[in-house]
Amino acid sequence: MQNVNEKYMKSALRLAQKAEVMDEVPVGAVIVHEGRIIGRGYNRRQTKQNSLEHAELMAIAQACRKLGSWRLEGCDLYVTLEPCPMCAGAIIQSRVRKVYFGAFDAKGGAVGSVTNLFELPQWNHHPDFEGGLLEDECSKILKDFFRAKRQKKKLKKKLRQTEANEGEECCSDHGHPSLFSVLADSSETSTNTPQQSISFSNCLETPLDENTQKGGEQ
Numbered sequence: 001m002q003n004v005n006e007k008y009m010k011s012a013l014r015l016a017q018k019a020e021v022m023d024e025v026p027v028g029a030v031i032v033h034e035g036r037i038i039g040r041g042y043n044r045r046q047t048k049q050n051s052l053e054h055a056e057l058m059a060i061a062q063a064c065r066k067l068g069s070w071r072l073e074g075c076d077l078y079v080t081l082e083p084c085p086m087c088a089g090a091i092i093q094s095r096v097r098k099v100y101f102g103a104f105d106a107k108g109g110a111v112g113s114v115t116n117l118f119e120l121p122q123w124n125h126h127p128d129f130e131g132g133l134l135e136d137e138c139s140k141i142l143k144d145f146f147r148a149k150r151q152k153k154k155l156k157k158k159l160r161q162t163e164a165n166e167g168e169e170c171c172s173d174h175g176h177p178s179l180f181s182v183l184a185d186s187s188e189t190s191t192n193t194p195q196q197s198i199s200f201s202n203c204l205e206t207p208l209d210e211n212t213q214k215g216g217e218q
């Protein structure tokens with residue numbers, strides 16, 4: 001039986017799926033106050049072409065409107081990915097009580113991975129935090145998203161090459177490669193494939209596979 005924290009993280013995961021449908025890096029967040037979700041957010045950075053459109057900020061803005069206050073005291077935030085420095089700062093400013101996050105972000109996380117803004121003694125507010133809640137599910141949605149992105153990019157490149165060769169080669173012997181064969185041998189092009197330029201790619205391309213850190217609650 002899932003506990004209440006997992007229930008809220010699953011709500012955040014559903015919002016991450018909403019981002020994914022929009023071809024956004026799938027990150028979702030909810031804010032809970034007295035057993036009720038009062039803020040929801042998901043990454044919309046590409047759609048809005050605005051670097052402020054992170055899931056946590058959207059959820060914080062909604063929760064503030066709901067409570068009619070910038071102070072989110074007594075509120076807990078659930079987010080599928082470890083908050084970045086911008087969002088960790090907003091969480092501190094909003095006086096959020098506790099943050100639960102799912103996947104660790106070894107190259108961009110500001111709640112234990114790269115740094116931990118919540119533990120700097122100079123601040124006047126230190127949110128409690130717990131990382132790794134439903135970590136597998138939260139990591140998987142990100143990994144699957146980037147894998148699909150890479151595959152699509154390789155496929156496009158292959159198709160472009162094929163089209164470029166069409167006028168030069170006689171295909172009577174070999175025929176044109178099918179989409180499936182292009183996909184199957186797309187790994188051959190991996191060394192020539194530039195880094196993808198989609199959102200969060202810098203911090204999520206490798207760490208979830210190789211450098212994922214465990215723990216987070218000190």
Ligand SMILES: [Zn+2]
Binds near residue numbers: 084
């Ligand atoms: Zn952020």
